[in-house]
Amino acid sequence: MLIGGGKLMNSQNLLILLSDEHNKRMLGVSGHSHVKTPNLDKLASEGTLFENAYCNSPICVPSRAILATGRYNAEIGYWDNADPYDGKIPSWGHRAVEGNCDAVSIGKLHFLDDQAPTGFSEQINPLNVVGGVGDLLGLIRQELPVRKGAANMAKDVGSGETTYSNYDKKIAQDAKNWILNRKSSDKPWVLFVSFVCPHFPLIAPEEFYNMYPENEVPWPLLYDENKRSDHPYYLAMRKCMNYDDYFNEEKVRKATAAYFGLCSFLDHNIGTVLSSLEKSDFAENTNIIYTSDHGDALGMRGMWGKSTMFEESAGIPMILKGPNIPKSKNVKTPVSLVDIFPTVVDSLNLNKKSEDNDLPGSSLLQIASENDNYQRIVLSEYHAAASPVGAFMLRKGKYKYVYFAEGYDPQLFNLEEDPYEENDLARDNNFKKILESFHGDLLEICNPEEVNKRAKREQNETILKHGGIEAIKGRGDFGYSPAPGQKAEFD
Secondary structure, eight states, X not given: OEETTTEEOOOOEEEEEEEESOOTTOSTTTTOSSOOOHHHHHHHHTXXXXXXXXXXXXXXXXXXXXXXXXXXXXXXXXXXXXXXOOSSSOOHHHHHHHTTOEEEEEEEOOSSOTTSOOSOSEEEEEEOOGGGTOOGGGGOOSSOOOOSHHHHHHHSOEESOOHHHHHHHHHHHHHHHHHHHOOTTSOOEEEXXXXXXXXXXXXXXHHXXXXXXXXXXXXXXXXXXXXXXXOHHHHHHHHHHOGGGTOOHHHHHHHHHHHHHHHHHHHHHHHHHHHHHHHSTTTTSEEEEEEESOOOOTTGGGOOSSOSSSHHHHBOOEEEEOTTSOSSEEEOSOEEGGGHHHHHHHHTTOOOOGGGGGOSOOOHHHHHHSOOOTTOOXXXXXXXXXXXXXXXXXXXXXXXEEEESTTOOOEEEETTTOTTOOOOGGGSGGGHHHHHHHHXXXXXXXOHHHHHHHXXXXXXXXXXXXXOHHHHHHHOOBSSOOOTTOOOOBO
């Protein structure tokens, strides 16, 4: 690969650090007034921060399938949290191993199971979907069931230890040990270290929770009913998730303090991994990526968790550091998780294949070295829990366009003038041509109505496979995928 003025890059190892549900704004380096993330801030100061980074589906399982394969969900069809990656479509792990490199995972995968051929040469303490099946209730989209996720999320908030926090500590320690025990004479490698925090339960270890007094945390933006989106898609989603039934003022403040604490706890664990890398034989020949599978609303617009196309959910943090990566650079070029696959190929200096020409992403190493291309397009789509129809988001330039299938009105936001997406320009006839242009861009990527029909058809087939809607409802709901060695709690 060529860097900057034509300098040939040597093969570099690659450390990918992934969190779960990290709101892009909840970083010191992003200007947050409360959240303390010194290790991630340092990483950004020594590397490049991508200001306009997005997941390609704002929910765990599809997002991770897309990250693995480097392909949009409209093509690969891992629609929801009951549709885990199974290795049938090659991953960057497969590519690395084919190139005589090691591809090792530590922590949360959210794939089918430990035996699926997902491309890793070694998996250490993986977390996968419940029972190899996952969240079947999310398949029901014709008449959205009232989910218990909101009740589970609000049930226990505050300070303390959880199976997730203990799991993340182990992930950090396992990663530290792996790096320090690795010999420089061994194969080149890509190490995927995947934490679960700050994903709920919104309970932070006491040391980190106490960093954020409840009476000092900011109130969620646009929380008041009269400030929330009145788009019918999001009205249906809030009815399904019914957050207002469980989050009173006390819960909101405790949940906010806990989420901030979990961000700092995550940062601490990332610091453990980065410190071990600095002490190892690989400090000078390893590229580092930090990102998340999606964001979190954290009460904004009266919503919690992910699943929307708003910046707090579809947007993600993304930082890149390495020997040839610009320092203290902020990149405005829109990027997304599909860019990880070509980044692995470039970092390990693997041979390109003909099928790489069809990948929608580009190497982050190259993007970081170039001038901003603000007109680059990224896609995110959602076909999962609480969504009555498929949603498709395009980011290009200063605008964000959201297309909803089955006749729902689109949305359009000017993110430069309206960063919190309060003013939907799609309702203004003056923006008709921009809407038409964006729709043309979307059609060049996929036919959204066909994709929406295909997703629902395949989801209905899965429902029948598991005994029908009533059988799935009888199985019950569970709050979140348990850490290894634990069982899901259904209710």
